[in-house]
Amino acid sequence: MLKQRDKPKLVILGCGWGSVALLKNLNPDNYHITVVSPSNYFLYTPLLPSATVGTLELRSLVEPIRRITSKVKGHFLKANAEEVDFSAKLVEVSQTLPTGEERRFYLPYDKLVIGVGSKTRTHGVEGLEYVEFLKNVTDARKIRSKVIECFERACLPSTTDEERRKLLSFVICGGGPTGVEFAAELFDMLNEDLTLMYPKILRNEVSVHVVQSRSHILNTYDEALSRYAEERFARDQVDVLTNARVSKIEKDKVIFTQKDGGDGKIVTKELPFGMCLWSTGVAQTDFAERIAGQLELQRNKHALETDSHLRLLGTPLGDVYAIGDCSTVQNNIASHITEFLKQIAWEKGANPETLALDFGMWRNVATRVRKRFPQATDHLRRLDRLFEEYDVDKSGTLDFQELKELLGQIDSKLTSLPATAQRAHQQGQYLARKFNKLAQAAPGLAMNNVTDGDVDEAVYKGFEYKHFGSLAYIGNAAVFDLNGMSIGGGLIFVYLWRSVYFAQSVSIRTRMLLAMDWGKRALFGRDLMNF
Numbered sequence: 001m002l003k004q005r006d007k008p009k010l011v012i013l014g015c016g017w018g019s020v021a022l023l024k025n026l027n028p029d030n031y032h033i034t035v036v037s038p039s040n041y042f043l044y045t046p047l048l049p050s051a052t053v054g055t056l057e058l059r060s061l062v063e064p065i066r067r068i069t070s071k072v073k074g075h076f077l078k079a080n081a082e083e084v085d086f087s088a089k090l091v092e093v094s095q096t097l098p099t100g101e102e103r104r105f106y107l108p109y110d111k112l113v114i115g116v117g118s119k120t121r122t123h124g125v126e127g128l129e130y131v132e133f134l135k136n137v138t139d140a141r142k143i144r145s146k147v148i149e150c151f152e153r154a155c156l157p158s159t160t161d162e163e164r165r166k167l168l169s170f171v172i173c174g175g176g177p178t179g180v181e182f183a184a185e186l187f188d189m190l191n192e193d194l195t196l197m198y199p200k201i202l203r204n205e206v207s208v209h210v211v212q213s214r215s216h217i218l219n220t221y222d223e224a225l226s227r228y229a230e231e232r233f234a235r236d237q238v239d240v241l242t243n244a245r246v247s248k249i250e251k252d253k254v255i256f257t258q259k260d261g262g263d264g265k266i267v268t269k270e271l272p273f274g275m276c277l278w279s280t281g282v283a284q285t286d287f288a289e290r291i292a293g294q295l296e297l298q299r300n301k302h303a304l305e306t307d308s309h310l311r312l313l314g315t316p317l318g319d320v321y322a323i324g325d326c327s328t329v330q331n332n333i334a335s336h337i338t339e340f341l342k343q344i345a346w347e348k349g350a351n352p353e354t355l356a357l358d359f360g361m362w363r364n365v366a367t368r369v370r371k372r373f374p375q376a377t378d379h380l381r382r383l384d385r386l387f388e389e390y391d392v393d394k395s396g397t398l399d400f401q402e403l404k405e406l407l408g409q410i411d412s413k414l415t416s417l418p419a420t421a422q423r424a425h426q427q428g429q430y431l432a433r434k435f436n437k438l439a440q441a442a443p444g445l446a447m448n449n450v451t452d453g454d455v456d457e458a459v460y461k462g463f464e465y466k467h468f469g470s471l472a473y474i475g476n477a478a479v480f481d482l483n484g485m486s487i488g489g490g491l492i493f494v495y496l497w498r499s500v501y502f503a504q505s506v507s508i509r510t511r512m513l514l515a516m517d518w519g520k521r522a523l524f525g526r527d528l529m530n531f
C-alpha cells in the first residue's frame with residue numbers, strides 16, 4: 001500500500017451531492033484526498049423546503065463533511081476555490097478571517113474534481129435584493145425567520161389593514177419543484193399551525209401565489225402530474241399564475257406581465273408581498289464562470305462542458321473533471337466521426353473520409369459510439385433501420401456524409417442532463433469507480449512507461465445517466481414521475497415520499513433526526529419562533 005505522501009493528490013472542490021458520492025465510493029488507499037468548500041457540511045437539499053417553515057430542523061438535513069472525509073483518510077479545508085492554474089496544476093484558494101481579512105494559498109493537485117454546484121438564475125430581473133433564495137442552510141433560516149416575522153407584525157395593533165394584507169401575502173417566483181414544494185410546505189403550516197399559534201389571523205387573510213413563466217407548474221414532469229398539482233393547489237387556494245413573467249421586483253411588490261386568457265393580450269400586474277421567494281432555475285457560480293473564461297473550448301454560458309468521461313474540455317487530458325450542477329456533458333457525436341472511422345479505415349487501408357461502410361462496419365462504429373457516448377445507447381437500438389434510413393442513395397453502404405447525418409440526428413435527440421441531486425450523485429459514483437480503476441491500472445502503466453494517451457477511455461466506459469424518476473411534495477399529497485409511470489395522491493403518497501427520502505438520507509444519525517422531527521411536529525406542531 002502506498003504511503004499517504006506518495007499517493008496521487010486528489011483535490012475535490014465542493015462538498016455537495018456529487019463530491020460526497022465520489023468520497024463515499026473511493027478506495028481510501030488510492031489517493032491523498034483534500035476537499036475544499038466554504039461549507040463544512042453536506043446538505044440534503046430535497047428536504048430543504050421543509051426546513052423553511054419548521055417542519056424539519058436544519059441540523060437534521062446536514063452531515064458534517066469531516067465525518068465523510070475521515071473515512072477516506074482525507075483532509076478538509078473550509079475555504080473557497082478562486083482560480084486554477086491548469087498548467088502548473090495548482091488551485092488558488094482563499095480563506096476569509098473573522099476580521100474580514102482575506103488570505104490566499106495554493107493547493108497542488110494531480111487530479112482535480114470541480115463540484116461547486118450552481119447559484120440561482122436571475123434572468124436579469126431588477127430588484128432581487130428584496131427577495132429570498134432557497135439554496136442553502138442560511139437561506140432556509142432567513143426564510144423561516146421572515147415568514148414568522150410577517151405573522152408577528154400582522155398581529156400588532158399598530159399594523160394597518162393594507163400593511164397586514166401585504167405581510168400576509170407570500171409570492172413564489174418559479175413553478176419548478178423547489179417553488180412548488182415551498183408553497184406546499186407553507187400551505188401545510190397555514191392549515192396546521194396558524195390558527196392555533198396566531199388566533200388573531202384568519203386563514204383566509206393569508207394568500208400564497210406561485211408565478212410561473214410557463215403554461216404549467218412542474219413543467220418538467222409528466223403533464224398529468226403537473227395538472228394534478230395545479231388542481232390540488234386550486235382546491236387548496238394556492239393561487240397559480242401561469243404564463244406570467246416577472247419584470248421587476250420592488251421593495252414590497254412583484255411586477256409581472258401575464259398573457260390574458262381570452263384574447264392573449266399581455267397585461268402588466270402587481271402582487272404585494274410580505275415575503276417573496278425567487279426560485280427560477282440555476283446559473284453558473286462565479287468560480288465556474290471564471291474557469292470557463294480561461295478555457296477556449298468552453299463555449300457554454302450556463303455550465304462547464306465536459307466530455308463523456310466528465311473531463312473538463314480544454315484542460316490536459318485526465319487532470320480535471322467537473323460533476324453535478326456546475327457541469328454539462330457535451331455529446332457532440334458527429335464531431336468525433338473521423339475518430340470512429342479511423343480504426344476501421346486503418347484496418348482496410350482506406351481514407352476515413354472516402355470509406356463506404358457496409359452493415360458490419362456500421363455495427364462496429366455503433367459499438368464504438370455506445371462505448372464513448374453511453375447516453376446515445378437508447379438511440380442506437382435498431383441499427384438495421386438506421387442503416388436503411390440514412391443510406392439515401394440506396395448503395396447498400398453509408399458514405400461519410402450519410403454517416404455524419406445519422407450521427408447528427410442522434411446528437412439532436414440527446415438532451416442536456418438535469419441539474420438534480422440524482423445526476424450529481426451518479427456522476428460522483430461514476431468518477432469514484434473510474435478513479436479506483438485508474439489507481440489499479442497505474443502500476444502497470446508506470447512499468448510500461450505509458451505516460452500519455454487516453455487512459456480514462458482505456459480503463460472505463462463513458463458516463464451514462466439513468467433517470468430513476470422525480471418526486472415532488474404538493475401539500476398533504478405527493479407526485480411521482482417514474483420513467484413514464486406517473487402517480488400522485490394523498491396521505492399514502494406523502495408517506496411514500498417521506499420513506500424514499502428517509503431511506504436515501506446520508507447517515508443513521510440524519511435518519512434518526514428526521515424521524516424525531518416528523519414525530520415532534522405530529523405531536524407538538526411546528527416551532528414557530530425566530531431568533
Ligand SMILES: Cc1cc2nc3c(=O)[nH]c(=O)nc-3n(C[C@H](O)[C@H](O)[C@H](O)COP(=O)(O)OP(=O)(O)OC[C@H]3O[C@@H](n4cnc5c(N)ncnc54)[C@H](O)[C@@H]3O)c2cc1C
Nearest residue numbers: 014015016017018045046081116117324325420421422424
Ligand atoms: C431547495 C432545493 C431542493 C432540491 N430538491 C431536489 C430534489 O428533490 N431532487 C433532486 O434530484 N434535486 C434536488 N435539488 C437539486 C440538487 O440539490 C442539486 O442538483 C445538487 O445539489 C447538485 O449537486 P452538486 O454536487 O453539483 O452541488 P451542490 O450540492 O450544490 O454542492 C456544491 C458545493 O460546492 C461548494 N462550493 C461552492 N462554491 C465553491 C468554491 N468556489 N470553492 C469550493 N467549494 C465551493 C458549496 O459550498 C457546496 O458544498 C434541490 C435543490 C434545492 C436548492
